[in-house]
Each structure stands twice: as structure tokens, then as C-alpha cells.
Amino acid sequence: MSSQKRIILxxxxxxxxxxxxxxxLASKGHIVYLAARNEAAGKEAQQKLKQEHNLQVKFVQLDITDLKSVQAAKDTIEKAEGKLDVLVNNAGISYMDQPQNASTVDISLIRKTFEPNFYGMIQTTQTFLPLLRKGSDPVILLNTTDMSSNTFQARPDSSIHTVAYNTSKAAANSYIIALAHELSAEGIRVNAVTPGFTTTKLNGYATGGKTTEQAAELLGEWALLGPEDKHKTRLFWSDKGQFPW
Ligand SMILES: NC(=O)c1ccc[n+]([C@@H]2O[C@H](COP(=O)([O-])OP(=O)(O)OC[C@H]3O[C@@H](n4cnc5c(N)ncnc54)[C@H](OP(=O)(O)O)[C@@H]3O)[C@@H](O)[C@H]2O)c1
Known part of the structure; x- marks a missing residue:
């Protein structure tokens, strides 16, 4: 894990x-940008970190589906820091409360899900790439899901297939693989990590999942790859080790 002070979004x-x-990440002393599409919700979260955990983090408004908002966030970070070391593509939606069977799923739901999980993630990554190229030992990380793995889903005992969500994340994984290949010569590490089932808003706070603290620890490890981790790229990782794409 990197001991250098990192600038992270x-x-x-x-x-x-x-x-x-x-x-x-902030508790480890890094400069961290908390990003939210809803400014009030983002500032509230920033305040909560300060009041409850005595942590100072920076805030930036960022709707990954709105290119203007993405570019404005990039300008803000560029002006303040001049570079970015780590981009964590964490924002996502699932619409798990709506029917997502392969034979009947509403095509508009698939489009709505792909908008942030695939297109938004790509335009955010592309927009921040010039700043990452100025960073030290840069890392791009996707928060993905076990359910995005085609190998995993093709098993007879595979878990529930929520088609809009899973296919959008599978497409995102595919983009991550392509990007990792393209950026490897520049030393930019590009990986995907699945935290595993975690109880959050995304799944209607379904019980029995990990805590968000447990999920964050695994992602944190992969966000903080150090200079000694140069070979760790194009990987799909889980808490049990390498995961099949
Ligand atoms: N929970 C799990 O079991 C699990 C497992 C594997 C992977 N993941 C992944 O973990 C990531 C985070 O999800 P979570 O489980 O922590 O659920 P969450 O609490 O619902 O977090 C999702 C976050 O993404 C934000 N978001 C949605 N659309 C956005 C947009 N267009 N622009 C910017 N931000 C946007 C949401 O903002 P709002 O608050 O404004 O909606 C929210 O802050 C997702 O990518 C998900 O696929 C989750």
C-alpha cells in the first residue's frame, strides 16, 4: 500500500x-475529494466526516452523466492540485427494485442504467486522464460487482441475474480491460474490484451484506497501489483473491 500522500477522487x-x-483514505492522511451529483448531499457528507470523525475532505459537485459537470470538477481539481493520482469510479445505480429478467426487461431501463454505469464512467475517466497522466504512480479503479462477471454468471448455480445492472457493469469491466491494455506502457494501473454483497441504498439496504466499512477497506487497498505494485494492472479482484472476468 502506498505510503506517499495521494490526491484521490x-x-x-x-x-x-x-x-x-x-x-x-482520508484517515490515512491522503487528500481526498468526496464527489456527489447532489451538492447538498455531498456537503452534508463532508460535514459528517468532520464532525463525527474529525476528517477534513474536499468536496466537488460531480454528476458523471453530465459532461459539463465532469469538466467543471476536473477544472476544480486541476486548479487546486494540478494533478490527480487516483480515480475511483464508484458512482453507480442498479434499479434492483424494477423487473430485470432477460426476456422482458424494459429497454429504457437498460439505457437508464448504462448511462452512469457505462457511459458516465467512461466520460469521467477520459476527462480526468490528463490529470492522472500528471500524477505519480496513477491508479484508475472501478467498483464493480461479482454479478458483472460473465464467467461467474454462466455457472449453473449463478446468483440472480439483474440484467440492466449486470450487463452495464460487465460492459464497464470490458472497457476497463481495454483501458488497462492501452495505458500499461504509461505505467497507469487500471483495475476492477468487487467488494461483494454490501448492505446499501443500491440494494434497498438488503440485510446480510457486508458493512460499507468492510467493502471500503478492500477498495482502499487497490486505490493505494504503490510504486512497488507496477505489475498490478488489468486485474479483477475480490476479497477471496483474483476473480474471473
Ligand atoms: N452494494 C453492493 O452490494 C455492491 C456490490 C458490488 C459493487 N457495488 C458498487 O458499489 C458502488 C457504490 O454503490 P453502493 O452500494 O455504495 O450504493 P449507494 O449508496 O447507492 O451509492 C451509489 C452512489 O453513486 C451515486 N450516483 C448515482 N448516479 C450518479 C451520477 N449520475 N453521478 C454521480 N454519482 C451518482 C449515488 O448518488 P445519489 O446519492 O445522489 O443517488 C451514490 O452516492 C456502485 O458502483 C455499485 O455498483 C455495490
């Missing part, structure tokens, strides 16, 4: 795993 970090990831 976590998208969608006003709640859930992202919030606890910001907490984890």
Missing part, C-alpha cells in the same frame, strides 16, 4: 461504499 461518495472509502 471518489465518484458518488456521498453515501454507501464511496462514503466509507473516502473516510478510509
Amino acid at each position: 471518489v465518484t458518488g461518495s456521498n453515501s454507501g461504499i464511496g462514503y466509507d472509502l473516502v473516510k478510509f
Whole structure:
């Protein structure tokens, strides 16, 4: 794990795993940007970290589906820091409360889910890439899910297939693989990590999952790859080790 002070952006970090990831990273002394599409929710989360945990984090408004908002966030961080070391693509939605069977899922629901999970994630990554190129030992990390793994889903005993969510995350994984190949010569590490089932807003606070603190610890480890971890790229990782794409 990197001991250098890192400049880190976590998208969608006003709640859930992202919030606890910001907490984890800030508690280790890094400069962390808590990002939220809703400014009030983001500032409230920033305040909570200060009041409850005595942690100072920076806030930036960022709706990953709105290119203007993404560019404005990039400008803010560029002006303040001049670079970015770590981008965590954490923001996402699932619409798990709506029917997502393969044979009947509403096509508009698939489009709505792909908008942040795939297109938004790509435009955020592309926009921040020039800042990451100025960073030291840069890292791009995707918070993905076990359910995005085609190998995992093709098993006879696979878990529930929520088609809009799983396919959007599988497509995101595919983009991560392509990006990792492309950026490897520049030494930019690009990986995907699944925290595993975690009880959050995304799944209607379904019980029996991990805590967001547990999920954040695994992601934190992969966000903080150090210079000694140069070979750790194009990997899909879980709490049990390497995961099949
Ligand atoms: N929970 C799990 O079991 C699990 C397992 C594996 C992977 N993951 C992944 O973990 C990530 C975080 O989810 P979570 O479980 O922590 O749920 P969550 O609490 O609902 O967090 C999702 C975050 O993404 C934000 N977001 C949604 N659309 C956005 C947009 N267009 N622009 C910017 N931010 C946006 C949400 O903002 P709002 O508050 O404004 O909606 C929220 O802050 C997701 O990518 C998810 O796929 C979750």
C-alpha cells in the first residue's frame, strides 16, 4: 500500500461504499475529494466526516452523466492540485427494485442504467486522464460487482441475474480491460474490484451484506497501489483473491 500522500477522487461518495472509502483514505492522511451529483448531499457528507470523525475532505459537485459537470470538477481539481493520482469510479445505480429478467426487461431501463454505469464512467475517466497522466504512480479503479462477471454468471448455480445492472457493469469491466491494455506502457494501473454483497441504498439496504466499512477497506487497498505494485494492472479482484472476468 502506498505510503506517499495521494490526491484521490471518489465518484458518488456521498453515501454507501464511496462514503466509507473516502473516510478510509482520508484517515490515512491522503487528500481526498468526496464527489456527489447532489451538492447538498455531498456537503452534508463532508460535514459528517468532520464532525463525527474529525476528517477534513474536499468536496466537488460531480454528476458523471453530465459532461459539463465532469469538466467543471476536473477544472476544480486541476486548479487546486494540478494533478490527480487516483480515480475511483464508484458512482453507480442498479434499479434492483424494477423487473430485470432477460426476456422482458424494459429497454429504457437498460439505457437508464448504462448511462452512469457505462457511459458516465467512461466520460469521467477520459476527462480526468490528463490529470492522472500528471500524477505519480496513477491508479484508475472501478467498483464493480461479482454479478458483472460473465464467467461467474454462466455457472449453473449463478446468483440472480439483474440484467440492466449486470450487463452495464460487465460492459464497464470490458472497457476497463481495454483501458488497462492501452495505458500499461504509461505505467497507469487500471483495475476492477468487487467488494461483494454490501448492505446499501443500491440494494434497498438488503440485510446480510457486508458493512460499507468492510467493502471500503478492500477498495482502499487497490486505490493505494504503490510504486512497488507496477505489475498490478488489468486485474479483477475480490476479497477471496483474483476473480474471473
Ligand atoms: N452494494 C453492493 O452490494 C455492491 C456490490 C458490488 C459493487 N457495488 C458498487 O458499489 C458502488 C457504490 O454503490 P453502493 O452500494 O455504495 O450504493 P449507494 O449508496 O447507492 O451509492 C451509489 C452512489 O453513486 C451515486 N450516483 C448515482 N448516479 C450518479 C451520477 N449520475 N453521478 C454521480 N454519482 C451518482 C449515488 O448518488 P445519489 O446519492 O445522489 O443517488 C451514490 O452516492 C456502485 O458502483 C455499485 O455498483 C455495490
